Amino acid sequence: MEKKRRNKFSIADREHAVLKVLNEGRSCLSVARDLQTCHKLVGRWINGYKLHGKNGLSLKNKIPYSGDFKLQIIEEMLKTGLSLDQISAKYLISTSLVSKWRRDFQRYGASGLFKETLRGRPPKMNKKSENKQIGSISEYDKLLKENERLRAENDYLKKLRALIQKKEAQKKG
Numbered sequence: 001m002e003k004k005r006r007n008k009f010s011i012a013d014r015e016h017a018v019l020k021v022l023n024e025g026r027s028c029l030s031v032a033r034d035l036q037t038c039h040k041l042v043g044r045w046i047n048g049y050k051l052h053g054k055n056g057l058s059l060k061n062k063i064p065y066s067g068d069f070k071l072q073i074i075e076e077m078l079k080t081g082l083s084l085d086q087i088s089a090k091y092l093i094s095t096s097l098v099s100k101w102r103r104d105f106q107r108y109g110a111s112g113l114f115k116e117t118l119r120g121r122p123p124k125m126n127k128k129s130e131n132k133q134i135g136s137i138s139e140y141d142k143l144l145k146e147n148e149r150l151r152a153e154n155d156y157l158k159k160l161r162a163l164i165q166k167k168e169a170q171k172k173g
Contacts, residue, residue: 009035014057017042018049040085047089056092065093067114070101074113077102 020026032039048056088095104112
């Protein structure tokens, strides 16, 4: 088997790898080396296959899960002491997703699991109006700096004129 981009393996590839471990008695590590991937990933496939058969080789990550379901998963994990891999294999959910739910639960409590997050790329901001604001703010700052510089120049010229008048008065007097 050739290495897949980003370790994306087809269901057939996964099943073939699992059967090598279960039927041929090969280790997860040797199969993982053949696939050029991590042995833990092969172990997850085996756990999913043992629990759910061929359906256990694919994860259902595209489904939006309710807050109640997330809470049920986290509570079961805490009560039974199941690991991330075990709970993800049992419910066919990726370990990273369950880990995120657990982290949200630890940080925000149960209410953190009920927050709906937007999926996908965030909408682009309206750059034209923002640029106008930024442009006007920077223009305003430029005018303030120029005003400050002109005042300083004006003060300098007044002092210089006063010094010149003082020297002329000393010469005359």
